[in-house]
Amino acid sequence: MPWISVHQEVDGTKLRRLYRAIGCSKFEALGILNFLWFWGMKNADETGLVKDADLEVLSRYLYGCGEDCQLDMGKVVQALVDTGWIDVVADGFYIHDWDTWQEQWYKLQKNRRLDAERKRKARQIEREAAKPTPKTPEPEQMEPPVEPEVKPPAKPKPDKKSYAEFVKMSEANYDRLVKLYGKAFADACIVELDNYKGARGKTYKDDYRAILCWVVDRVKEKKPGLLQQSVSEAAPAKDNPFREWGEQNG
Structure with missing residues (x-):
């Protein structure tokens, strides 16, 4: 429940x-x-x-x-x-x-899944051990070996660069942050996320998304005026961080 x-x-x-x-x-x-x-x-x-x-x-x-x-x-x-x-x-x-x-709920769910997988593997090992050992066929009865299926190589993931001890993202995403908020504010967001993850042991699939979702708001609260100063110093062109996704979905 x-x-x-x-x-x-x-x-x-x-x-x-x-x-x-x-x-x-x-x-x-x-x-x-x-x-x-x-x-x-x-x-x-x-x-x-x-x-x-x-x-x-x-x-x-x-x-x-x-x-x-x-x-x-x-x-x-x-x-x-x-x-x-x-x-x-x-x-x-x-x-x-x-x-x-809801951190505790998801930890409980993860532990339940790991425990269920551990028990499944243990039952599988027991079933395999209980099977009788098959007889080795005579040489003339042996079938030719099956050629292994060749899988296509996996698509390479974009390289991520460390911008702090616990914060990584692609250079393209970092450039987007600088263009949107200026370098000073973008770096302040990275520091805020780095301290948060380091103190709580948190991980995110995408640090860039985490910054857009909540770190920007937290830095605005902690350092009022920094965004305006940072944007004024950098004078970036206005951009929409979701434009490329919006155009694809539209």
Whole structure:
């Protein structure tokens, strides 16, 4: 049975901003977050990305959870976006810090899968050991050896470069960050992600995506004014980091 974790850190500035934006109590705001995370267990991947669904789908779900509630669920969902509990991206939206809130659940699932695979292999070894040893056929009865199937070589992955102890990405993605935010701000994002991963032992499939999803917002909060200064110094051309994917999907 799936379960969610409610961390003490939830009760903080973001929660206060949420219940003030909605116009409800702290208890109601925390309940809304719990229902958001319940929905995420079936609709979000391990990174918190929700595909093939939009905010209207989430609004309809919340309406069903609060049939006797007087709150406007469209306003509730918009407040979740405005206060940083939901991050909207080109191909869907992310439940912010999902991998942090639900880390224990995914660890449990991973351990269960590893344990099931270990038991499966042990049973397979037992079955193989119980089989009788086949007799070696006479030379004239032996069939010619089967030629091994030649598989095509795997496509090479783009080389990734280390920009910090725990942060790697391709040079093309780093250049995109510099073009979007300027070098000073891009490097500050790399430092923030490096410290976060080093302190918590976290890993991401794509550090560049992680920076776009939540590190940019965190650096904006910690270092207000740095983005404007960095962009002014670099004067990059405006670009859309999702353009190449959007054009392919469109």
